[in-house]
């Protein structure tokens with residue numbers, strides 16, 4: 643396969659940033675990927691793996707090869723009366739997998755309805771929303787090491803999942819290309835309505851015993867109302883992670899700001915709302931030129947026109963500085979910056 647040269651990435655990132663890749667290849671099969679990685683002339687090139695481009699900010703042209711993963715397929719591998727194991731290709735659109743499972747009443751990923759992007763990218767930051775995260779249902783994943791082309795299987799423990807992170811965002815960052823993911827889903831699903839907004843929505847609609855279809859519909863409607871549609875306004879969802887504080891830091895913050903929004907986190911730690919911190923700094927809906935935070939969701943940074951990646955990055959640096967100056971808290975990016 644011959645990679646394309648000087649390929650525009652404008653329609654391949656949800657910020658809609660106008661940059662180019664020196665080389666670009668789209669792969670549909672694992673064998674094609676292994677062949678590409680073994681190509682002697684490409685071995686020297688810097689490589690970056692692209693899914694749906696919904697969690698990336700390109701700040702400049704990419705001087706190497708972008709490998710877009712479009713491996714298709716959803717297959718039932720095994721099932722019994724309680725559960726089912728499903729394997730999905732890394733290029734499958736995440737929400738298509740969710741719909742497939744909801745229609746078949748396979749429970750476990752319905753709260754993750756409408757998260758943009760591909761199945762292969764989902765383990766990278768352990769996608770999560772409305773009380774569920776990928777780690778709840780992932781069994782294992784298959785991938786190929788970029789350096790050697792060797793095929794590898796990772797079980798869940800080896801993925802080292804944590805809040806919006808995994809081994810693939812840390813030690814193995816840009817080292818493994820995920821080709822497929824296996825999930826274990828329930829055939830007798832118990833719905834998860836632990837998330838307040840979701841509970842309130844269902845209660846308003848007088849749905850007392852929701853099915854997974856009800857959950858999926860509810861999440862879709864809540865998300866459509868709260869989040870700007872990236873096909874209309876460029877964005878990558880939450881730009882920053884919610885900071886996780888130790889108890890001592892949290893008590894200090896709470897004494898100064900009793901209204902701080904917080905959530906339970908791992909033992910002895912408290913997650914606080916990054917959106918709240920930004921809002922308290924007066925930056926909800928703040929806009930400089932064509933870049934700004936959404937007026938509906940302070941954590942979503944938007945490209946309102948033809949802003950460059952560098953301009954978007956500059957805006958987020960200023961925002962980080964504001965939060966650090968006011969609260970002494972350093973926000974960490976959820977979005978991958980290139």
Ligand SMILES: Cc1cc2nc3c(=O)[nH]c(=O)nc-3n(C[C@H](O)[C@H](O)[C@H](O)COP(=O)(O)OP(=O)(O)OC[C@H]3O[C@@H](n4cnc5c(N)ncnc54)[C@H](O)[C@@H]3O)c2cc1C
Nearest residue numbers: 693694695696697758759760762763769770771820878879
């Ligand atoms: C409107 C909006 C709402 C969002 N809401 C949420 C949300 O609720 N929860 C949440 O967790 N995220 C959310 N996101 C972020 C995003 O949807 C997820 O991070 C998603 O998993 C990214 O998928 P992608 O295919 O677009 O990945 P990309 O943006 O293409 O890539 C993201 C990272 O994954 C790597 N990658 C991609 N594919 C592979 C692969 N096959 N193998 C190895 N590495 C790979 C890339 O190199 C990059 O580092 C939202 C984004 C938007 C635009």
